[in-house]
Amino acid sequence: GAVVSQHPSWVICKSGTSVKIECRSLDFQATTMFWYRQFPKQSLMLMATSNEGSKATYEQGVEKDKFLINHASLTLSTLTVTSAHPEDSSFYICSAFRGNTEAFFGQGTRLTVV
Amino acid sequence: GQNIDQPTEMTATEGAIVQINCTYQTSGFNGLFWYQQHAGEAPTFLSYNVLDGLEEKGRFSSFLSRSKGYSYLLLKELQMKDSASYLCAVRDGDYKLSFGAGTTVTVRA
Secondary structure (H helix, E strand, C coil): CCCEEEECCEEEECCCCCEEEEEEECCCCCCEEEEEEECCCCCEEEEEEEECCCCCEECCCCCCCCEEEEEEECCEEEEEECCCCHHHCEEEEEEEEECCCEEEECCCEEEEEC | CEEEECCCEEEEECCCCEEEEEEEEECCCCCEEEEEECCCCCCEEEEEECCCEEEEECCEEEEEECCCCEEEEEECCCCHHHCEEEEEEEECCCCCEEECCCEEEEEEC
């Protein structure tokens, strides 16, 4: 079964609204989680590293104020897309390492902004 | 940062063998991963290499040469269900995974 759970799987929202995506590690603690975005037929682009108890680290070009990340506990990280616009429509995926080599991905969230 | 290159597409016949190459340039290296991704789904883990050499796992094998910045994923006895995108990913010292653009493998009967 899944060891990293992501919710929701898909969401449609109106332009200007905010959407929260949750990522949970189910049977292990993850001090660090990663958020990716993937456009159709493209690879995963790392957006940010979520750190439990501290601020997230964002990749170059990713707007911190637009993509809010909160890692409130050792098993939960959230990504909030604020004031969403159609160009934010994408597939968002989180991941976490269990141990040193096992990297698990959530199921992904398909966001459509209309 | 990381610079990861892999071919865009490959086509092979059912039962055949396909080798997907990946070259990388990295400022720090802490392992190379291969993932399989079907359209619309999240990636699933296939293999992990951190030392030079070949890792074999069933029909899939992965090779790494750190000095050459090179890896390949070998898929044997291809099945139709192996049609997917295969992603090469390099992990740096901060545990961040950077992905190549992916190689779309099409298996034909």
